[in-house]
Amino acid sequence: MEKKYKSAYYSHVVKIALILIIAGxxxxxxxxxxxxxxxxxxxxxxxxxxxxxxxVELRNHTNESCYECHRPIRLIHKAGVHKTVSCExxxxxxxxxxxxxxxxxxxxxKRDMEIKALCLRCHNKIIRARPEESIKVVAMPQHLEEKxxxxxxxxxxxxxxxxxxxxxxxxYEMMGMEMKGDKK
Amino acid sequence: xxxxxxxxxxxxxxxxxxxxxxxVHWSLMIVLYPxxxxxxxxxxxxxxxxxxxxxxxxKPVARFSLLFALAFLICATWPLLNHLxxxxxxxxxxxxxxxxxxxxxxxYIYSAYFIVLLLEIIFIFRPVSxxxxxxxxxxxxxxxxxxxxxxxxxxxxxxxxxxxxxGFLAAIGIPMACFLHGYxxxxxxxxxxxxxxxxxLMPLIFLLSACVSGIAGIIVAYILLRKLSGKDIDVDCVQxxxxxxxxFFILDFTxxxxxxxxxxxxxxxxxxxxxxxxxxxxxxxxxxxxxxxFSVIPFVFLMFMSLIRFKxxxxxxxxxxxSVMILIQVLLMRWNVVxxxxxxxxxxxxxxxxxPMWLEKEGILPAIIIMVAPVVILWLIGKVLPFWMDxxxxxxx
Amino acid sequence: xxxNIDIVDxxxxxxxxxxxxxxxxxxxxxxxxxLMVIPAGAALDQRLPEQLPGMRGDDSPFTEKxxxxxxxxxxxxxxxxCCVADKNEYNVPDGNYRTWVERYIxxxxxxxxxxSPNGGLxxxxxxRTDIPHAVRDTFFVPKLCNMCEKPSCVQVCxxxxxxxxxxxFILIDKSRCVGCGYCIQACxxxxxxxxxxxxxxxxxxxxxxxxxKGLLPACVNVCPVHAxxxxxxxxxxxxxxxxxxxxxxxxxxxxxxGNQPALHYLGLRREVV
Numbered sequence: 001m002e003k004k005y006k007s008a009y010y011s012h013v014v015k016i017a018l019i020l021i022i023a024g025x026x027x028x029x030x031x032x033x034x035x036x037x038x039x040x041x042x043x044x045x046x047x048x049x050x051x052x053x054x055x056v057e058l059r060n061h062t063n064e065s066c067y068e069c070h071r072p073i074r075l076i077h078k079a080g081v082h083k084t085v086s087c088e089x090x091x092x093x094x095x096x097x098x099x100x101x102x103x104x105x106x107x108x109x110k111r112d113m114e115i116k117a118l119c120l121r122c123h124n125k126i127i128r129a130r131p132e133e134s135i136k137v138v139a140m141p142q143h144l145e146e147k148x149x150x151x152x153x154x155x156x157x158x159x160x161x162x163x164x165x166x167x168x169x170x171x172y173e174m175m176g177m178e179m180k181g182d183k184k
Numbered sequence: 185x186x187x188x189x190x191x192x193x194x195x196x197x198x199x200x201x202x203x204x205x206x207x208v209h210w211s212l213m214i215v216l217y218p219x220x221x222x223x224x225x226x227x228x229x230x231x232x233x234x235x236x237x238x239x240x241x242x243k244p245v246a247r248f249s250l251l252f253a254l255a256f257l258i259c260a261t262w263p264l265l266n267h268l269x270x271x272x273x274x275x276x277x278x279x280x281x282x283x284x285x286x287x288x289x290x291x292y293i294y295s296a297y298f299i300v301l302l303l304e305i306i307f308i309f310r311p312v313s314x315x316x317x318x319x320x321x322x323x324x325x326x327x328x329x330x331x332x333x334x335x336x337x338x339x340x341x342x343x344x345x346x347x348x349x350x351g352f353l354a355a356i357g358i359p360m361a362c363f364l365h366g367y368x369x370x371x372x373x374x375x376x377x378x379x380x381x382x383x384x385l386m387p388l389i390f391l392l393s394a395c396v397s398g399i400a401g402i403i404v405a406y407i408l409l410r411k412l413s414g415k416d417i418d419v420d421c422v423q424x425x426x427x428x429x430x431x432f433f434i435l436d437f438t439x440x441x442x443x444x445x446x447x448x449x450x451x452x453x454x455x456x457x458x459x460x461x462x463x464x465x466x467x468x469x470x471x472x473x474x475x476x477x478f479s480v481i482p483f484v485f486l487m488f489m490s491l492i493r494f495k496x497x498x499x500x501x502x503x504x505x506x507s508v509m510i511l512i513q514v515l516l517m518r519w520n521v522v523x524x525x526x527x528x529x530x531x532x533x534x535x536x537x538x539x540p541m542w543l544e545k546e547g548i549l550p551a552i553i554i555m556v557a558p559v560v561i562l563w564l565i566g567k568v569l570p571f572w573m574d575x576x577x578x579x580x581x
Numbered sequence: 582x583x584x585n586i587d588i589v590d591x592x593x594x595x596x597x598x599x600x601x602x603x604x605x606x607x608x609x610x611x612x613x614x615x616l617m618v619i620p621a622g623a624a625l626d627q628r629l630p631e632q633l634p635g636m637r638g639d640d641s642p643f644t645e646k647x648x649x650x651x652x653x654x655x656x657x658x659x660x661x662x663c664c665v666a667d668k669n670e671y672n673v674p675d676g677n678y679r680t681w682v683e684r685y686i687x688x689x690x691x692x693x694x695x696x697s698p699n700g701g702l703x704x705x706x707x708x709r710t711d712i713p714h715a716v717r718d719t720f721f722v723p724k725l726c727n728m729c730e731k732p733s734c735v736q737v738c739x740x741x742x743x744x745x746x747x748x749x750f751i752l753i754d755k756s757r758c759v760g761c762g763y764c765i766q767a768c769x770x771x772x773x774x775x776x777x778x779x780x781x782x783x784x785x786x787x788x789x790x791x792x793x794k795g796l797l798p799a800c801v802n803v804c805p806v807h808a809x810x811x812x813x814x815x816x817x818x819x820x821x822x823x824x825x826x827x828x829x830x831x832x833x834x835x836x837x838x839g840n841q842p843a844l845h846y847l848g849l850r851r852e853v854v
Binding site for chain 2: 677694699724757760761768771772774775779781
């Protein structure tokens with residue numbers, strides 16, 4: 001004899017089907033709720049990120065930004081052989097110094113042997129692969145010996161860092177000599 | 185080091201690692217993730233061998249395999265969530281899955297598989313849930329009522345309907361299990377930038393090693409749990425499992441070696457980096473451990489155990505021991521693929537090193553916790569649903 | 582006119598006491614007398630030079646340009662200025678590199694030695710002492726995002742956090758990146774890393790924010806020897822257009838990957854990976 005059951009023989013299957021449909025519906029609803037507004041505006045990404053990317057803080061400026069205030073240096077630097085050297089590589093990024101057109105902090109100044117280290121980053125002859133046509137390289141301390149100066153000298157005692165040949169040229173001029181390789 | 189001939193200058197190794205390549209981004213957690221999903225897929229296949237392919241001798245473990253799979257599937261996402269830089273954004277994978285990304289499918293494939301496995305369990309255990317629910321009280325009664333989907337109907341008509349649905353779920357479960365794990369292999373196999381991963385064989389190897397680890401896991405768990413509870417062990421069932429284990433392991437090990445041999449034989453410009461890796465940082469974990477100890481020894485033993493009828497006592501001793509070795513082999517394989525692939529810098533000139541720490545976020549301790557969790561979950565499941573046919577309440581089926 | 586007067590003033594200053602002068606300049610006192618008052622008026626980005634023509638005032642989501650980046654391997658002196666500027670621009674956490682400079686040394690036995698200590702951020706101050714034979718050739722290779730036509734990183738990002746703009750930039754939406762690291766695995770050039778602070782993927786953007794303001798990428802702007810070049814291939818007068826049209830030795834990295842980078846190398850050697 002068949003036992004009596006409260007539920008129909010298919011009731012659990014119907015319930016499961018309903019649960020799956022409701023869960024799927026909830027999923028679709030939740031997806032609409034959490035989907036970023038501009039998702040898919042231009043492609044499979046949040047379109048408004050383009051705006052965010054454009055608003056990334058500008059921290060390095062250009063030498064021109066520094067020259068706006070540092071005018072004497074501007075004239076020296078722009079006229080000399082170091083004109084392609086960036087102010088901010090040696091001194092630090094503009095944004096650490098000026099924020100919203102206001103002075104916020106002093107730029108760190110390189111001193112003594114730090115200056116020599118900076119010079120040798122580019123001008124050290126022992127690092128080969130530095131084409132002579134684009135950069136003058138020197139070996140230390142041979143360069144100092146060759147120039148007959150004390151080997152304890154720092155680079156900036158002869159070379160003004162912002163235009164390394166400024167004083168050297170002036171010295172040659174004063175002596176009435178012509179500088180080797182000087183086309184001018 | 186031999187001097188590179190002219191024309192082979194690119195091959196000269198100077199141990200230069202790209203500055204961003206020192207750090208191994210995918211570490212223990214990503215080793216565990218395919219390991220756990222592999223155990224799930226393999227265990228499900230054991231169950232399907234009975235439910236779909238009617239391998240009658242596997243009846244004693246057919247139900248347990250499903251619960252085993254569920255316990256591990258629940259934890260499959262844990263290592264991933266622990267790995268993500270922003271786990272709170274994990275649902276983005278389902279919100280905005282990138283159609284071109286091999287990883288984006290995970291959310292949906294995992295969910296679909298979870299639903300199928302859960303439904304399969306609910307339908308198979310429904311008569312048990314109804315029977316146990318009638319005896320239970322309080323919260324447990326509610327739980328059984330939920331598991332029985334609020335139905336008490338276990339008439340012949342209802343069970344016939346259930347049986348049809350079980351067959352259907354098991355049948356779609358097989359391709360899904362294969363897909364889930366083959367797909368995990370493709371996450372690695374589809375990365376052309378990594379010569380160790382980029383091979384069409386990767387999904388196949390992952391799938392076969394998944395089957396191997398799942399069967400081995402079931403053998404160990406079955407024998408261990410039955411021994412611990414002082415119940416009889418069905419030797420015929422173990423013998424059949426061992427035969428299937430050997431069969432899958434033949435394929436698995438063959439493809440693993442074939443993959444390496446193809447690289448070696450074709451010797452394209454990637455081979456020198458792979459060669460450096462296999463003879464250097466991976467020598468111990470790959471050649472000595474994965475291949476030498478944990479593949480060759482189980483391979484020989486499985487062959488004898490399948491071809492010669494061992495005495496029961498001997499079989500029940502060697503079966504779990506060899507299965508544990510196989511489980512270690514698969515874990516080593518995951519390690520050698522996941523971590524090994526990243527040791528080699530994309531500079532093709534050098535390899536970095538990786539040593540897991542105990543207490544870091546993705547360290548050894550979290551890994552142990554994640555591997556112990558499924559065992560605890562399985563124990564909890566065992567409190568509610570009977571693992572074995574001879575357990576109390578199970579006879580209702 | 583004013584500049585002439587300035588020059589005379591400076592020359593006088595220098596003649597007076599060049600040490601005192603340089604000290605004053607460095608400590609900012611001479612300049613300082615002027616600099617407390619910053620030229621007001623025009624907005625900052627209007628005062629900046631327009632290094633890339635036609636970018637100012639273009640608010641459309643995508644420009645009509647086709648940007649290309651060229652690295653001249655024969656010009657690079659390995660000073661690492663680009664690396665310094667890049668780290669400053671983005672506050673890149675130590676040990677991660679949006680751009681770096683590699684040093685290649687090839688000895689006369691054709692063995693290749695490559696290094697990049699701290700990504701070249703500190704410059705190259707020491708010669709390698711572990712080269713067994715006489716050195717045949719040596720050069721520097723700066724690396725950065727290749728901005729691929731077919732970017733692997735965009736292909737694999739599971740959530741659409743990294744994407745390619747219609748004008749060719751590959752960018753990362755920091756607010757959507759889940760930090761899975763898949764893009765890091767997929768990039769053949771290893772230009773990506775996981776920022777330990779934001780816990781999201783990060784890489785070189787060719788300074789998208791600068792470019793959209795008409796400025797050159799920070800590394801291009803600071804390169805003292807013009808080894809890094811950036812421009813618009815749709816502009817037939819641009820330097821990059823001319824270089825890529827003329828019969829130079831030009832290649833991309835790992836061409837076999839099929840990613841089709843928009844980063845080109847002038848004078849690239851086959852030893853470079």
